[in-house]
Amino acid sequence: MFTPEKMSFVTLASPKNNLEKAIEVLYDLKLLHIDPHRGQDLPIGTPLPDAEALSRLSLDLGFVTSHLPPAAEAKAMDLREAERLVATLKAQVAAIVAEREALDQQSATLEKRVKDIAFLRATGLRDPSLLAGSRRLTVMAGIATAPRRVLTALRSLDVEVFSEEKRKDGYPMVVVSQAEEGDKVKAALAEAWIPYAFDHVDQNPGVHEKALDAVAARRKALDARLAELRKAHGKELAGCRRLLRERIRKAEAPLRFAVGEHSFLIAGWVPTAQTAAVQKQLGGLPSSYLAVEDALDGPTKLANPRAVRSFEFFLNLYSLPKLREIDPTFLVFLSFPIFYGMMLGDIGYGLALYALFSVLRWRMPKYRGLFDIFLLSSIFTVVFGYVFGEFFGAEEVLGIPLVPFIHRTHDVNELMLVSLVFGLVHVNLGFVFGFVNELRTHGLRKAILAKGSWMLLEAAGILLIVDFFFGMAFIDRTIGFGVVLLSVIMLFLGEGVIGLIEIPGLISSVLSYLRLAAVGLASASLAIVVNTMADDLFAAGGAFLAIGVLVLVMGHAINIMIGLIDAFLQSLRLHYVEMFTKFYGGNGKPYNPFGR
Amino acid sequence: MASELVPLAAAAAIGMGALATAWAEKEIGSAAIGAMAEKQELFSKGLILTVIPETIIIFALVVALQIVGLAAA
Numbered sequence: 001m002f003t004p005e006k007m008s009f010v011t012l013a014s015p016k017n018n019l020e021k022a023i024e025v026l027y028d029l030k031l032l033h034i035d036p037h038r039g040q041d042l043p044i045g046t047p048l049p050d051a052e053a054l055s056r057l058s059l060d061l062g063f064v065t066s067h068l069p070p071a072a073e074a075k076a077m078d079l080r081e082a083e084r085l086v087a088t089l090k091a092q093v094a095a096i097v098a099e100r101e102a103l104d105q106q107s108a109t110l111e112k113r114v115k116d117i118a119f120l121r122a123t124g125l126r127d128p129s130l131l132a133g134s135r136r137l138t139v140m141a142g143i144a145t146a147p148r149r150v151l152t153a154l155r156s157l158d159v160e161v162f163s164e165e166k167r168k169d170g171y172p173m174v175v176v177s178q179a180e181e182g183d184k185v186k187a188a189l190a191e192a193w194i195p196y197a198f199d200h201v202d203q204n205p206g207v208h209e210k211a212l213d214a215v216a217a218r219r220k221a222l223d224a225r226l227a228e229l230r231k232a233h234g235k236e237l238a239g240c241r242r243l244l245r246e247r248i249r250k251a252e253a254p255l256r257f258a259v260g261e262h263s264f265l266i267a268g269w270v271p272t273a274q275t276a277a278v279q280k281q282l283g284g285l286p287s288s289y290l291a292v293e294d295a296l297d298g299p300t301k302l303a304n305p306r307a308v309r310s311f312e313f314f315l316n317l318y319s320l321p322k323l324r325e326i327d328p329t330f331l332v333f334l335s336f337p338i339f340y341g342m343m344l345g346d347i348g349y350g351l352a353l354y355a356l357f358s359v360l361r362w363r364m365p366k367y368r369g370l371f372d373i374f375l376l377s378s379i380f381t382v383v384f385g386y387v388f389g390e391f392f393g394a395e396e397v398l399g400i401p402l403v404p405f406i407h408r409t410h411d412v413n414e415l416m417l418v419s420l421v422f423g424l425v426h427v428n429l430g431f432v433f434g435f436v437n438e439l440r441t442h443g444l445r446k447a448i449l450a451k452g453s454w455m456l457l458e459a460a461g462i463l464l465i466v467d468f469f470f471g472m473a474f475i476d477r478t479i480g481f482g483v484v485l486l487s488v489i490m491l492f493l494g495e496g497v498i499g500l501i502e503i504p505g506l507i508s509s510v511l512s513y514l515r516l517a518a519v520g521l522a523s524a525s526l527a528i529v530v531n532t533m534a535d536d537l538f539a540a541g542g543a544f545l546a547i548g549v550l551v552l553v554m555g556h557a558i559n560i561m562i563g564l565i566d567a568f569l570q571s572l573r574l575h576y577v578e579m580f581t582k583f584y585g586g587n588g589k590p591y592n593p594f595g596r
Numbered sequence: 597m598a599s600e601l602v603p604l605a606a607a608a609a610i611g612m613g614a615l616a617t618a619w620a621e622k623e624i625g626s627a628a629i630g631a632m633a634e635k636q637e638l639f640s641k642g643l644i645l646t647v648i649p650e651t652i653i654i655f656a657l658v659v660a661l662q663i664v665g666l667a668a669a
Contacts, residue, residue, distance in 0.1 A: 512654065518658065573650065
């Protein structure tokens with residue numbers, strides 16, 4: 001529970017003709033995290049012979065599935081079936097797609113024609129043959145965005161202007177002038193003019209629309225055909241995809257193995273508890289050699305009880321522990337909801353959030369783990385709400401008064417003291433974990449010097465503070481200072497100068513837990529403000545009643561949102577920044593076995 | 597000390613602390629977002645570094661509370 005699962009390092013050496021069999025066995029076992037061979041001594045292997053054909057098939061499948069998305073459910077397929085299906089579908093889909101493209105082009109041309117006719121009609125020009133211009137006449141078509149300015153600019157020139165209807169973007173206009181004045185006209189128009197290019201104008205209103213309808217109908221039929229194909233083959237396509245993914249992974253596996261002229265070598269990690277299965281399965285390969293040894297280094301597979309597992313989320317977000325490092329998930333499981341609950345601490349808010357996250361957990365099964373964290377945190381919010389005697393900021397539930405054990409807005413000093421105690425315990429748990437980590441990796445001496453020194457320093461420091469500030473002497477001051485000096489020397493020996501630099505950091509780490517009281521105080525104060533505002537409105541009566549309800553609902557909703565985010569982030573921060581830094585190394589690689 | 601200055605002193609303590617926190621987090625936050633855009637895995641490190649200055653405002657709140665508390669005593 002406190003360490004990632006134990007791993008064994010497995011090496012298999014075998015004649016080359018066993019390669020495919022070994023890959024099959026390992027794929028089905030789904031246990032070996034391959035240690036990729038990097039090409040020292042022996043070259044890396046080449047993909048299995050069918051890899052190229054599989055890649056090509058996969059490419060074709062990619063084309064087909066880009067138009068026919070596979071179904072969620074997959075039908076089991078073999079390679080022959082997959083090849084046949086992909087070949088037929090590829091031909092059909094390609095034909096449909098090509099026709100669809102042609103139709104799209106056709107419809108674009110037709111739409112342009114319809115637009116041209118409409119434009120011409122708006123200018124009022126009756127004879128489209130004029131648009132072509134001639135040696136003597138220059139014809140310009142466009143949209144005048146500021147018609148008055150255009151007309152003023154054209155006044156001194158010998159032109160004829162056609163324009164009848166206004167459209168949203170301006171006045172469609174055709175300007176006809178003598179060819180020699182064309183440049184002057186162009187200059188005059190430049191200011192408020194969007195040129196319009198005609199494609200082809202004929203006088204067949206209605207024909208193009210009809211043609212467009214036909215194109216659209218045909219396109220719809222093609223889409224329906226695609227949908228039909230998808231419905232008919234969706235499951236098979238999903239099966240193809242799964243099959244190909246598996247086959248390609250198998251075919252490309254030798255790229256991570258060492259393969260010589262006559263033999264190959266596979267190395268990787270297997271959870272120690274499962275080595276027997278690997279030995280049994282691979283033992284069947286003729287004239288092979290299999291070595292299994294305890295791994296000191298390797299991939300990390302967190303091993304926590306089911307209830308705790310959702311909290312592994314925090315480690316995945318941060319960084320996984322190394323194979324032989326402490327896995328703090330269980331501690332996070334214990335302290336995260338407590339910190340969260342202490343900061344939010346309100347029976348009403350806890351119940352509201354519990355309801356909200358129950359619904360979300362049910363609606364979004366993908367994030368179930370995260371919502372489990374929130375649900376547990378909500379329970380602790382209710383618990384601390386009872387301790388603080390708060391229900392939506394009020395000190396009563398439905399007329400029954402709540403008796404707070406600690407009143408958050410009155411007993412601020414007591415609450416801060418409790419926070420500091422939590423902080424001391426939490427930070428010291430970090431040191432204890434660090435001690436164990438050092439003990440495992442560097443031995444007892446280093447553990448005492450590097451982590452024991454911190455705890456010693458803390459103990460002496462607290463006793464001296466109690467002595468100086470509260471007049472309670474438990475030890476002689478000389479001894480106290482002596483111990484402080486001793487622990488500082490030990491710290492220097494254990495962690496070097498960095499350790500000395502971090503001494504003030506220890507104080508700020510512990511004081512940082514004051515946020516448990518501070519964030520809660522802010523949240524409680526906001527709730528009280530909302531309630532007071534609403535009470536005043538209720539007292540005013542009449543129309544204010546409705547506003548009061550609105551203030552109450554909106555105010556508490558906003559406060560819950562703020563509290564939710566703040567409590568989550570602050571609690572997370574206390575773990576990551578204040579506690580993990582005392583022991584956590586991280587940088588572990590996730591265990592990712594071949595075949596899964 | 598004139599007692600009407602006490603709330604002002606507390607407000608100044610927390611207000612300046614808040615400004616300092618905001619400034620520090622702005623600097624760190626924008627850098628962290630930049631790093632995250634380059635490398636998604638830096639999310640947690642970015643988050644942690646961004647919230648480090650939160651401690652300033654917590655201390656400011658404590659100081660403000662102490663000012664009010666000591667003045668009342």
